């Protein structure tokens with residue numbers, strides 16, 4: 733399995749404001765990339781282009797899966813994503829959230845519901861409604877769902893938001909154990925959460941004015 737993404741002269745604007753422009757960049761299967769930049773620079777916007785949920789205003793975003801072209805609207809099937817703006821279903825219990833998620837995505841090899849609850853250390857909270865989880869517990873749950881899904885791309889926007897020091901260590905363990913050989917893209921401005929990435933894309937390099 734493998735997902736590749738090729739950007740050619742890619743730019744995005746909202747109304748008259750160009751967020752970035754002229755990105756030529758290739759994201760290759762099996763590699764890890766950090767998308768870096770200060771608050772409001774356009775990291776989340778670029779991640780949305782890379783997961784097919786937003787179209788570029790100029791230039792191209794081309795996806796391929798196992799060597800065949802993939803339509804942007806089908807990319808979501810091959811992605812697991814964790815981000816502060818993607819909400820969990822608050823009216824579900826932990827068990828229900830896990831079962832619901834894995835109706836749509838397959839488990840990683842050898843993983844199952846009990847394995848995830850173990851990984852989270854949340855046996856006591858199996859039947860607790862997610863709305864009563866702390867913000868750190870919710871973040872851990874989002875990360876566990878993403879890492880334990882068998883998908884070609886792992887997309888993590890601000891993966892350690894709301895995590896304490898132990899939570900950050902726990903996240904780094906997930907990276908070592910469950911990242912596997914997939915394409916990993918991390919949107920971040922905190923070294924601790926992207927230092928394992930072997931490639932870096934700085935949004936500020938693409939703040940040049942647009943021609944159109």
Ligand SMILES: Nc1ncnc2c1ncn2[C@@H]1O[C@H](COP(=O)(O)OP(=O)(O)OP(=O)(O)O)[C@@H](O)[C@H]1O
Nearest residue numbers: 746747751769770771772773774775776777778921
């Ligand atoms: N739907 C939208 N309509 C108009 N402007 C938008 C929209 N989405 C994002 N923006 C603007 O685009 C810019 C980039 O936002 P984005 O969320 O991509 O930044 P970011 O680098 O992820 O920021 P942060 O680190 O704070 O999460 C901001 O100025 C934001 O206001």
